[in-house]
Amino acid sequence: MSIEHRDDTGARFGMWLFLYTEVILFSGLFILYAMALAKYPQEFAEASHKLNIYFGTINTIVLLTSSLTIALAITAIQRNKIKQTLTLCIVTIVLAIVFLINKYFEWSAEISHGIYPGSNHMAELGPGITAFFNLYYFTAGLHGVHILIGGTLIGVVAAMVAKGKVTSDRYTLLENSALYWHLVDLVWIFLFPLYYLIL
Template identity: 50%
Template sequence: MTNTSPGHTHQIDSETGKMGMWLFLFTELFLFGGLFLAYAVLRNTHSEGFHKAAAELDIFIGTINTVVLLMSSMTVAMSITALQKDNKRLAIRLLLATIFLAGVFMVNKYFEWSHKFEHHLWPGSEVYLNLERSEITFYGLYYMMTGLHALHVIIGAILLVVTIFRIKAGVQHSGHYVLLENSALYWHLVDLIWIFLFPLLYLIT
């Protein structure tokens, strides 16, 4: 196989673009990997506190959010298929649905966090610092992991918004949709990480 030699074209060809994205996703996995490692180590030393604190989390909201994210992954995948079939309107609608679901996720997260804040349970608060050390560690991890994940949800949603504008402008179309594919890949990562966060934080008690 001979390579064409871009750098001379303005558009990055789709293979190249996707490869860059996959490498970036690796780095994201390693970023969260550090936190998962910390989780494993700290859980090992503080298993009882983790058990107690995890029982306090709201499994109902967590489950809803898992379903929401899974559905959003489906809509974004469907959006690609729609654009491949040249159905621009449907592709955009499906992206809007994905962004809506991201919004639902964030609202749920907001309620979940603010519920904790009502109980004065934020990092550094008096109630928080008076907990057992091991519970503090759990809540610390909980806030850090879900917080970083929420940040990724926001970035992913912004990417999807940009993609919608690019589709509207006709830059992304059935012949060239690397941006849509890349934003979708990123979105699947956001979903994937949640799939691991959910059982680790909510279900193992």
């Protein structure tokens, strides 16, 4: 019997602690949002109408589904179904890419309408609408960076699963990547109604 230090529960708890700091990071942005909303309720509603609800809805469905596939991947690896685990990881990564492609088209359309921080068009729209879009680009942008990181992480861990370095006996790395991915989903669950659905 080899002597080896191992603490899976500790590793998971460490990941949770890190995710709490991520929540605090995003909650700072949501506080800014709440303050600006309290100050400019009319302008926020007007600005929200300029966002494309279809892009928002499709991306919500994409992210919820990717959260499902990575959750299923954990069950698959626990049951030692390596092929299924890999398929589910790859589907998750593909959904992450779909999300980013959607974001690309969404932002391209908005930018082509002159809606981006610092544009002349934004200056004409006034401070309330400008506050909305600055926060929108920053929050959604930071969220997009998290998608990129999470997707990459899952890709790396999937490669380790394929090589047999992450196994049904030892899969904390996959669990922690999945936890990170779910956090990305959680942020979007709040971001979507707050930015796209204001009346």
